[in-house]
Amino acid sequence: MSSENSHLIKGATGDWEVVIGLEVHAQVTSNSKLFSGASTEFGGAANDHVSLVDAAMPGMLPVINEECVKQAIRTGLGLKSEINLFSRFDRKNYFYPDLPQGYQISQFQYPIVGEGVVVLDMKDGSTFNVGIERLHLEQDAGKSMHDQHPDYSYVDFNRTGVALMEIVSKPDMRSSEHAKAYVTKLRTILRYLGTCDGNMDQGSMRADVNVSVRRPGEELGTRTETKNVNSIRFIGQAIDHEVMRQIDVLEDGGTIDQETLLFDPKTGKTRSMRSKEEAHDYRYFPCPDLLPLEFDQAYVDTLAKDLPELPDEKKERFMKDYGLSNYDAGILVSSRASSEFFENVAKGRDAKLASNWVINEFFGRLNKEGLEIGTSPVSADQLGGIIELISKGDISGKIAKDLFDIVWEEGGDPAQIVEDRDMKAVTDTGAIEAIIDEIIANNPKQVEGVKEKPQLVGWFVGQVMKQTQGKADPKVVNGILKEKLGL
């Protein structure tokens, strides 16, 4: 755990501490909506996925989608949270054209998931715990469209009623780095669980960012809430901007208004949406159309049993079973796909070597080409084949990189390629000796020089490699050279 003081911000009048809490809205992965059978598919023509219930036709009633409940429980388990066997749906009442019922069905007083924790791995190798306050299920709203007609706005109810999990953190974060790491980790966990696709650009995940500042050790300051920030980078920008704005206001002798803000990605700034005076009175009350949500511990246990291995546990296992460093293991488990790719490469092979190759060569190349594991031209089997050839000493590290390039560009079985293209390392010491003898004979000046400056042996190694097209084992070459040159 890094020290508290490292997060303080120096103002003109002294240090400030930043306090951040996030409410993340994560769209539940499910085929149909929270209370209706309509499809949750993204896209489609406006109002293509709208049932009578979604459109709030008179007399229509919500019926809970059990799959969404299971997904919320799975998520709660993944966040090491308490699962509430009794929870209840409430109505949050307000008027807006994209809210056809005139209320959102949500869980106010009794959420399905209670307190938990998310562990962050910070860049300096430390860990940082962010508490989870609660997770509840609620309906998403539709979308207003203001660009369809000169005089009217239109509404699209496709998203109306899609299940959201609102995941509320405790105000534990102290910097935008924490907040970004938290959302990244949360997204990783949700993706591992398969409970939310985490696609922020499609609006599947978005955050309301609560920020306040205070003098270290003092009471919490007044917070502002920046609504619906839809990328991790923007979350960082919104926090940084809001922190500086609040410090400026306070240092000028002003006070912070408790208000709701919007983040403008174009300017990187926040601006006021509504003040506390304009805040809605949502008139929450239990939704009389739905019975309380009740299930027993056995139901939760069954879901827990089928949970996939999660990133924290997986990282521990990678460190223990494969002897990887905390840092390397952290990178490999950052997505389910990358961890699975690594394990396929490492299976029965040199895991350390596999980890280096996956992280440096493979991920490096993917990044460079803008590809993902799913669209990679090199499979785990192919990369594993290369690792095997290195381990057996059939190829040197340098040749391995060439081989990787060939497999990437042209495909094929690495062992076969090495065979076909005569890329095997030269391990015949007699042949290497002959080459060295020839080089020594032809270059008396260099032989003179190396006797005075032993590091010039590198030149000889280079010559040998050149003549063997890199196939000679550098260790063997070095040994013979030292002997022959009397070093």
Add this chain to the structure above:
Amino acid sequence: MPDLLDLSIAEAREGLDNGDFSAKEYTESHIKEIESANKTLNAYILETPEKALEMAAKSDERMAKGEAGLLEGIPLGIKDLFCTNGVRTTACSHILDGFEPPYESTVTENLWNAGAVMLGKLNLDEFAMGSSNETSHYGEVINPWRREGDDAKLVPGGSSGGSAAAVAAHLCVAATATDTGGSIRQPAAFTGTVGLKPTYGRVSRWGTIAFASSLDQAGPITRTVEDAAIMLQAMASHDEKDTTSVDIAVPDYRKELAGKVKGMTIGIPKEYRVDGMSEEIEALWQQGIEWFKDAGAKIVEVSLPHTKYALPAYYIVAPAEASSNLARYDGVKYGLRVEGDGIDGMYENTRAEGFGDEVKRRILMGTYVLSAGYYDAYYLKAQKVRTRIKQDFDEAFKDVDVMLTPTTPSPAFAMGEKSGDPLEMYLNDIFTVTVNMAGLPGLSVPAGMSASGLPLGLQLIGKPFDEGTLLKAGQVIEQAAGELPKPTKWWA
């Protein structure tokens, strides 16, 4: 041949099965009667004679093939709170102008599946909010009954005033209705008809326009207790589309009518002897007690100590739910839209013009009691009262099978008599709201006549899902009361 309009469902089914008359003839006679009477009584706000004849013709076909359903060829009136596919449904509110649902409510679907015929949509208080059917956007319903020697127009009660008046005036053999605080039983009592409010969850609410979701329950208004049993049989179902509907098999209610009353215990809740109860209501209640004694039932006094809090608590819970349920009528999607300055202006104009005064009053009350700072004092407190009321009934029902009370504190009153005073109007529900608050079944049966010559009803309250016992007890009153007078047909 008897006058077809005078038949009960049971009698008509027999006549249809015997081939005494066809479904078409039976339906036609009702259509004709509606044509002549409805201008005056205003029970129907939409007549669907073509649809009725089409459905009747199909009934005749099915009967010819020996495939008669429980309600085959029975012409019904449908309260305009039930959504009917392709047939205008308005809740008698201006705000649902021209709304034609593309779906059929579960209740009406069940009725059509049983072979029933739809004559049209019946008038009600706007969004079922009212006890006199004076708040309808389509005008008041006139009670077929008049005081002796007095031409003053009387209210039929509400909110199912159209349903009760149509059944009483023989403009249909039975009608669907809904009851949130007494809206089936009070108009039944005011019109000399039988009104059954089933246990909450017995009948699906899907496709029925919501007033107060935790209290609303659909049921029938009929002219006999047996008909109420038949109607409930067809209306009730477990519906996966309504999670508050209960998965309990629907019994054969007609069979349960045959059971014995002898040895049954009838509870008389002492708290229902309210101050200022009229002598004739008191006498009617006593008469009812005697009838049950004569039938061999045991009479015991029971106590429901929280009764006096039921009405105020009801007028918190029901408006609270209504204020939220009616938020969807915003001019955006269907029904009335009145243009305005921006979206807020459109909302304000639409809802100002679209809702009547009583609906606005309840939305205001409901919004108030749910507001921050008031929620605990009103809504939460009312819910606690509701729990106590339920516990009162649970306790009392340990010792009794059904309870007997008056349905209303008075007979039908004159139009305009109470519409200026909401509080006095709300007091109409004093004997009926407790039943909704506790989710129990309640039945109003005609039991006698007032000094002014108007029908009076007695209410029976049953245990949850024990409508069978309730109906059986209802027949004791029906049989003991004997042939009661009918309204003189002044409207024809």
